[in-house]
Amino acid sequence: MPKIEVSRQDLFSIACIDDPGDDKLADILSLVKGEIDASEGDKLKIELNDTNRPDLWCVEGVARALRCWNSGAEKHLTELPEPDMDIFVDPGLEKVRPFVAAFAACGWAPDERELDALIDVQEKLAASFGRNRKTAAAGFYLLDEIEFPVRYRTASPETSFVPLGFDQEMTLSEIPEETETGRTYAHLLAGSELWPLLEDTGGNVLSFPPVLNSQTTGRVSAGDSRLFCEVTGTDWDTVQLSATILACNLQDRGAEIIPVRVNYPEPYPEKTVVSPVIFSDLMITSMDSVRGVLGVDISPESVRKALQRMDYASVKLDETGITGILPPYRRDGIHAVDMIEDIAISLGLSSFEPLLPEQFTLGRCAPIEDLADAVRLLLIGTDCEEILRPVLTSREKVMDLSRTPKSPVSIANPMTAEYGVVRNTLLPGLLEVESTSAHAAYPHRIFETGEVLIDCEEGYCRTEVLLTCLVCGNKADFGDIHSIIGSVCHARKLEMSLADTDDARFIPGRCAAITIDGRVSGVIGELHPLVLDNWGISRPASAFEIALSALKG
Template identity: 30%
Template sequence: MPTVNVKKYDLERLVNMPLEDEFIEKTFPMMGIEVENIYEEEGEKIIQFSVNPNRPDYLSSEGLARGFRGFIGIEKGLPKYEVEDSDVKLYSTNKSRPYIALAVVKGIIIDDYVLENLINFQEKLHWVMGRDRKKVAIGIHDFDKVKPPFYYRDVKGDEVKFIPLNSDEEMTPKEILEKHEKGIKYRHLIKDSFPLLEDSEGNILSMPPIINSNLTKVTTETRNLLIDVTGTDKWAVEKTLNIIVTALAERKYAKIHSVEVIYENEKIKYPNLKEEVVEVSPDYINKILGTNLTPGAILNYLRKARMDAQFIENKFKVFVPPYRVDIFGEIDIAEEVAICYGYDKFKGLYPEIATIGSLHPLEKRCDFIRDIMIGLGFYEVINLMLSNEEVLFKNMRLDIKDYIEVLKPASIEHKIVRPFLLPIIMETVRINQHKELPIKIFEIGECINIKDNKIVETKNIAGAIVSNETNFNEIKSYVEALLRELKLTYKIEEYEHPSFIKGRCAKILVDNEEIGYFGEIHPEVLENFEIEFPVTAFEVILK
């Protein structure tokens, strides 16, 4: 989970009351925020919080203070944020990272506390909302140093120059990717063109998702901010902007102003801070929580969670603030009530019938297989069951139409239930390929498929080897070692699979039934996953 370091003085002035360390350590965990440490550094008391990734609005001292004020009851209900109209416009023709949302925040007083928090907040959101800038990238600029309207477009890598942030050398976009620290780190996110954000006078504000311009660097002298959020996921872009501007609006004197984004066929005014609505009955909440709360009590707890609600015909119409990205349905509202009711008030019950549990035979077999794989020198990884079309199918050169899709996914990156493990293993390789070679990993987990209009659940094992020397014979030897330890009578036959090199792939047959395959991963698959080394892999359905 991401950690947030907050200066105690800054938190106290945001909640407008002194806070004892003991009170902080007792109260914040009841909100679902762990207090990892409270320590002194250079005469300042610092609180280190551990925040669940589903609450990115808690990644700043402003968001933590807002939630805290509601939880202890000194400021209840839905926060109201006014957005003043402005004549600021942006014209977008960018195709590589097609979505952009902007806002202006005026009148904010930026001292050292605010500046440090703003920088840390930006980086935490890059990780939580942006998947390390792949999905969302954020730019925060000194608005007074540029002149609207703004333009968001793609350019070639050598047609313009600007000074990147924290540098004194003017560079082209291509040179930034080759020389600048951030350019080297994030150049894999740039494909064929270079996104640029510039003002009416040709001044470059940023090259998303790599680096801002030094021209618009924010300092303690800055009073008016321009926030831009760019990316490949419209929902994530818009929500990230909402999280930032509503947090800044918690600061004294800060006022939010709109920006109109003009696409070729569409105009959108940002930010959109309209609350979302979720309907839920008190009966449902009481059934889920095992409580007997009155509608009035439930309404009070919802207001402590910084929401509002109307109670009509035995149903709550709950208004969710625009910075919340984790509320999708009734169960989420019930969780908010539980938090504000107090987890310490729930009492555990012993079951009426005493039972003695034991592992399912298949789970015992999986434990045995784990021991085999670890003995063969593999490391186990554990991934989520949810992924997306790009990872599961497109990157693997597969054309699959029948799969299980989540109706209301929390993220576009996690909307399909995996039908097999190997694509997730490849994504794990992509993330960890900078580790020392060879890399040998495996995973055992559930997979869901559709066969003959029926849902079929299987337990699979998949593994991969990343090495300059790995080949078909190496992966074959490991697969056969596994099959022998499992005492299976098997046959191996040549096999063609889109994800593997032709002639370097085989299938595994047990009782003339195909249970798996292995081989050398196709170069196009490696390119799709941005993997720079040869990979061999296998997947087997466990009986």
């Protein structure tokens, strides 16, 4: 979940409310599905739970939601002037980083704190929404340093400029080696021989996206009131929405937004795109749906009010139909239920009186769990202690230490080898108990019922529930373990028979396949001293392992 750090003073000043204190604020933040993560002095950390609302990942967005809820929907990016700045995109970029959007913001001079907030949202959008700058990354520049039109072109690795924060020229190929951001982001351009470059008519480099901006045009500081913003990336929607969100934020701060025309060559589908794009997604539903989902007899007028407080500027409705338009910074409405949720949030969940479902339904236990419960009680009756072990384990424990005949299913991307396979037997888990419990009073009689993953024919895997039981102590021979499974089978009214078998885990001649009601269901034996030695177990041990379902009868 995205987390943002904001200044309280900044937040409440643009939200146009008094600081309500943390307790009250926690309730208010539910409007934006936000939670206070930390609060210290003026610093406030907020976690935003909605991963589809990048517009909320900044102080301006959160403040806007609070403001609108108090005083209704606002106008965003309306009555913008005609674009008089152009960006020309060169052929070839479609293979590297195809899209660019841009606009200028004039007449608002950020102070230090506001500039920090601006940089924060630019970083947050690129990191979370823009997939670590892959699908979109933004940059800010001094408008007056740029000679239009700007070219978005491909450049050879030998092209050089002075990167932001440095005092000497570097070639594009040096940047991934010499700079921190270069090392972090250059992989995004891997595989391409030509790299993207934004350059103005005077030959000044604006940026080597998405890696570094230039020192000449990119050194924005507090007090600069004429800014140029660009967003480049690989995904059209992400690039445009990022630019639109940034434009809305700057307009909220008091800047005048001047659009930019982007001119694309063949083979792009569109020749020119003016940004910021004013999105206006239509949301259509009916009063019946709203009432059905929310379970309340709400009036059309209340629906309109609720939506306006969620910044739906235009809501058309009659007794049956509701049409809302999402504000331009939102594209997360993909079904009418999304608008219905906005109504619920606007009204506040605490305004809905909870009800219990009235229809009668049967409570029922899953058959395998029913069986497991019965068998677990039988084992408790034989003085066994129940064990619970993790499902993930290591190949070494299953194969090398325990000598399991069949190989377990491996994880392709394990975090550590220690949890690199999915268990296919419970026995290693019980052996591990023995290897760490020499100090616990003997005798040990332990068992586990649990899920394992079996690799069956044709590459398919299947989850199965096993029952494994182990005895260990000064005397823990075949007879001791045999009597346990024997008494369980007796209690379950099952016929059990044993047949000699070979299994590397057990001593030859003291190991048998268990047949229950005519079906081979598991194995029983005295554990081989090799296995005990592998695990550092200093007393004899015997065990059986069977498919739990065999005890169903």
